[in-house]
Amino acid sequence: MSVSIKEHARFDARLSKEQKQFFEKAASLGGFRSLTDFVIMTVQEKAKEIIQEKEQIIASEKDSRVFFNAITKPKKPSETLKNALQDYNAFISDSKK
Numbered sequence: 001m002s003v004s005i006k007e008h009a010r011f012d013a014r015l016s017k018e019q020k021q022f023f024e025k026a027a028s029l030g031g032f033r034s035l036t037d038f039v040i041m042t043v044q045e046k047a048k049e050i051i052q053e054k055e056q057i058i059a060s061e062k063d064s065r066v067f068f069n070a071i072t073k074p075k076k077p078s079e080t081l082k083n084a085l086q087d088y089n090a091f092i093s094d095s096k097k
Contacts, residue, residue: 026038
């Protein structure tokens, strides 16, 4: 029988009394069970947002490099592509007759 054990880590933060009261009020108004639940959920959502945004920027930069390289350093057409062009040209010339 396999037993699943979750590992936990601790995170501590120092807050001013005003910050803690402010966060507790938001947690209460937001329907969270505790300040901890509120902080974890809020930080997790913000972390996902930041990561998605940065990964999108990285992907966009990579796509730009791939596109730029394809335009500035095109590869020679393959035999399949050459044959497809010949077939297309033959089709076009036959349809004009």
